[in-house]
Amino acid sequence: MLFSKDELNAFLEQSQTKYQDEGYSKADITKLTRRDFGIWLDDLKTDLKEQILSNSLLDPKGKKDRVLKAEFDFEYFARTYFPHYFSIDGACALHKDLSATFEKISSSKSGDKYAYAAPRGHAKTTYCSQLFPLWCICFNKKKFIVEISDSVELVEACLEAIKTELEDNANLKMDFPNVCGISKNWKIGEFISKNGVKLKAFGSGKRLRGIKYGVYRPDLAILDDLENDTNVRSKEQRDKLEAWLDEAVLNLGSVDGSLDVLYIGTILHTDSVLARKLKLKFWNAKKYQSIIEYPKRMDLWEEWSNIYKNVSRDASDEYYIRRKSLMDEGSVVLWQEALNILKLMQKRAENLKSFNKEQQNDPRSETQIFTKESLHFYKELPKIDYFVMYIDPAGEKKKSDYTAITVLGVDKKEAKIYIAESIVAVMKTKKTIKEIIRLHQVYKCRVLAIETNGGQEFFRGWIRDKAFDLGVKLPLKGVNNVANKGLRIEELEVPIDDGEILFHKSQTLLISQLLEYPEAKNDDAPDSLAGAYSLTKLAKNRARRRL
Structure with a gap:
């Protein structure tokens, strides 16, 4: 990587400020800054060339064996031809997993999606945006590669680094003479290798629809840090970027489904686009921490x-x-x-x-209330004195389409409350009713409550009717919540911190919504938990009255 995002931002700011102070127009400032960027790139490429030239030459006699092994072993390819990128020794799980993913992508004819959250300073750009494309070029594994980043200059620099390797890497030239050297199309942000592989750089959010290279549509899209610290703060901007990714980027490829999408970055916000994709199993998502x-x-x-x-x-x-x-x-x-x-x-x-x-x-977030460290977990439910259930159904007046059901188990002796079930899903009315009755038959809840705000009173009647038909006694009450939802959820802070409420690690959606609250896209699970927690107090009072 020729420079970091911080170095790029500092350079651009310095250049723009200089021309603003000199009284240039906005259009002229853009042109002059772009010119300065090109000069800066050339200087950085000179430094990279010196590093490349310092490498020891490989034995020409071993060419055949090297090429045969390098075609299917990415790590061998990278370390053999680009040792200047490996000044730090040691194994890193991120690099091993990326190498395995690259090999999987190269060996499969059908496309797939991969999302990786990686820490800063762990060579993710070097691996994904420079070495992987070089491997694809040398062995013709892909025909048209697009690289996309929040700042187009970042991926332009990656392309320049790749071009420098193809121009000046003696070992690469010796083993891949048909690939190396300058072609007719050889400019900043776009080039075609001598063996006919095209690379093009784009900034995030830019128009991509219909881009082609002759008869070829892109077959590999590398998304490297699509977001920045400023635009990620706005939910509107996050939604806009995600829509662009889903509609423009994911539809770049051919109708045969051969497009591979590799999305790597750092999670800048709990509801960032990358954070959203990491929750989707079909993105083959992985998150790494230093x-x-x-x-x-x-x-x-x-x-x-x-x-x-x-x-x-x-x-x-x-x-x-x-x-x-x-x-x-x-x-x-x-x-x-x-x-x-x-x-x-x-x-x-x-x-x-x-x-x-x-x-x-x-x-x-500075407004974050719940943290990972504050959560307490259980492995198996102990002997429970009684269960309660709270149902927050989806409704026309609610922003969310989700139904949330929480079942809590109370251990009176230990004064602990166990989250036995946390179900958050899009469910039609009949399925919701069946699920409520099923859960009650399993846990035999002392009390059930359903939120009746927003005209949901009729729903309680339907549940009772169905339970009656099945011969199930259902202690169901309606709750019309008048208290502020945010206050209800925030009242969970103390019982969660104190370990009164215990979670199971399988309750991932509830946990993620709590950790992301109050900035999460949805808070149905925490709201349902708050309702169920209040029921434990009600059920306790009922038991006292019976005594």
Whole structure:
């Protein structure tokens, strides 16, 4: 990668400010900044050429064996011909998984979609936007590759790096003479290799409909950091970008379904487009974090952090060296050789919010109420004294089309409440009624309640009628919620923090909606949980009255 997004933004801002101060018009500033960008690219390419030329030459006698192995082994290809990108040793799960994905893409005739959330500084762009396209070019694995990023200049730089390899990499020239060298179409942001593979760069949100290379439609789309910190804040912008991705990008390919889409980036917002795609199984999604497992002795790290921030770095280093084995115990990081636990904890101490977002793919809003650390889990339900059920049906006046059903189990002796069921789904009326009756037959709830806001009173009658027909006694009551929904959900903070409410790890939708609240697209599951939690108090009072 010739430069980072931060370096690009700094360059563009400096160039634009310079011409603004000199009184140029907006149109002229755009042209002049573009000219400066081209000059800057040339300088960076010169630096890359020097790195390439410093590589040792491969033995010509081993050409045949190298090419045969490199065709099906991406990691071997990358490390053999581009050692200048591998100055840091060590295994990284992200790189291994990406290599496996590249090999899967290259061996399959049918297209697929892949979404990866990767931390900053883990060579995701180098792998996905430079080395993978080079592999596709050298072995004609793809015919028309498009690279798309939030800033078109970022992917233009990736294409320039690829071109530099094809022009100046002696080992590549020796083993792939029919591929290397300059062709007739060889410009910034677009080129065609000597063996006829086209690459083109685009900025996110740009017009893509109908793009072709002769008779070919794109067969590989690489999406690298589609969002930025500014536009990701707006739900309108997030919705607009997702619509563009779904409608324009995913329809770039041929009707035969051969288009592969590789979407990689960092999660900048809990409801970012990347975050949305990671929830969809058909995107073959994976999320990576720099710290996979935190150290056991976080109390020592808190003391270290205080020294690092308030005394000096030298003092914090001395503290760490004395207790290294204790402080390292239990920690697992994604790429030990690049970012060990000390370096990562330094980043964490410097800016926790930025660290969670950039390194952990866990962006946290300043308004976030529920955190992963506050959740408590159970593996199996213990002996439960009684269950309650709360139903929040979809309705015409509700923004969501989802029906949410929560079943809670109460252990009076331990004063714990277990979330036995959290169901959030689009369900027609008949299916909803069947599900409610089924759950009651399983859990024999002491009380059931259904939200009757928005004209849903009739629904309660239907449930009772069906239960009566089946001979099921249903202690069902209607609830007309007049309290603010946000306040109802926020009242869960204390019982969740205190471990009174326990979750099961299978309840992923409920957990994600809680962690993303109040900025989540939907909050049906937390709202239903709040309703069910209030029922546990009601059921407890009923039991007391019977006594």
